């Protein structure tokens with residue numbers, strides 16, 4: 387789950403979208419905050435201006451009271467407060483002894499909220515604060531302090547402009563949300579367009595195989611510059627790889643060719659020596675047999691390498707046609723028996739003596755495949771149990787008639803985790819490594835040949851119990867049989 391999440395966020399497309407959306411949302415939020423601040427500043431400026439105009443006579447009066455030695459006439463002050471409060475802003479006075487003189491409209495309101503307003507220090511006006519008093523928005527501030535410590539306070543009802551401001555903000559929010567949705571839509575389309583060449587590049591790069599290395603080139607036209615640069619770098623890498631691959635193939639092919647002839651000669655001499663070696667000691671004969679077996683093994687390896695290099699350069703040409711599989715199996719088993727120290731059982735369909743079991747294959751290559759499977763069965767079966775080769779007629783997946791050849795053993799088996807990989811080149815299961823020598827090439831050649839003959843191969847295996855390799859070949863159609871024999875289809 388964690389991997390899925392991290393991989394979703396590691397996508398360039400998702401990151402691009404998140405980055406642009408995040409920036410846009412941040413921009414809109416900043417614009418919203420700035421708009422609120424600006425509008426509030428305008429409200430405060432207007433309030434200060436109106437308060438200053440209305441407060442002028444009151445300020446003059448308070449200064450006069452402060453300068454006079456007589457105590458202030460509170461009822462007169464109260465009248466002044468009421469008069470000035472009729473013009474908009476509402477005034478009240480806090481006397482040096484802490485008493486409060488409220489103008490009439492202020493008498494009914496919640497006084498505690500007035501007390502909570504910070505008054506500021508010194509003679510300068512205090513900061514303007516927004517307060518909700520009795521469900522109304524007020525701008526409140528201390529406007530003036532006279533020399534005897536009397537403060538003049540102002541509160542202005544800004545409910546209407548405040549609601550207009552909130553309405554404006556709501557409208558803007560809706561507009562912004564609409565813009566954000568449009569941005570998201572445009573962004574989705576744009577990013578998809580920007581990313582498309584990268585996706586294409588990825589798709590094409592994933593489709594490149596060793597067979598298509600020399601011909602595959604990634605497209606560079608029409609993509610953004612960075613992607614073009616990447617594609618060009620990739621193409622030049624492909625060129626170098628194809629070149630090296632070609633060299634390596636030619637080298638393997640040349641070496642295999644060069645070594646095959648001397649090995650055939652050595653093997654011939656070794657056989658001759660063994661046949662005419664009447665005067666040789668038994669251990670000398672054993673040494674000759676070992677040398678011949680090793681020569682045979684190396685020749686097989688060279689042949690496998692040659693097949694592999696031919697298939698990679700497209701030169702492994704098979705000409706599959708109708709062949710009598712039962713005859714090929716008889717021959718292969720005879721050949722194998724001459725090399726094996728164990729029993730090899732061949733089971734053929736009962737009617738094969740009257741009617742050959744035909745399939746589409748190439749005789750030599752089919753024999754090579756079967757011998758390879760028998761050799762593996764022998765190699766990976768430590769005890770002396772028999773190997774069974776069985777041929778059956780069957781109906782394929784497409785219900786076309788066909789044949790199945792199985793080679794079963796009761797050997798070491800293949801670990802389940804290695805089963806999907808044993809047909810890969812050079813792959814060897816760990817339980818096989820110390821059992822027998824091998825190159826890990828045999829089964830990859832087997833599957834290559836079976837596929838080239840239009841068939842398929844599968845394996846069933848239980849660790850410690852044994853393995854069964856089964857290859858399926860198509861039976862020839864009636865007209866293919868006619869072509870092969872030069873006359874019409876055989877009587878059924």
Ligand code: ADP
Nearest residue numbers: 762763766808814815818824825826827828829
């Ligand atoms: P090699 O035998 O040279 O290692 P192969 O390509 O023939 O290479 O086989 C690949 C691997 O498949 C072997 O190394 C072994 O692990 C496994 N394998 C093949 N045939 C058998 C078998 N009959 N029983 C058990 N393991 C097998």
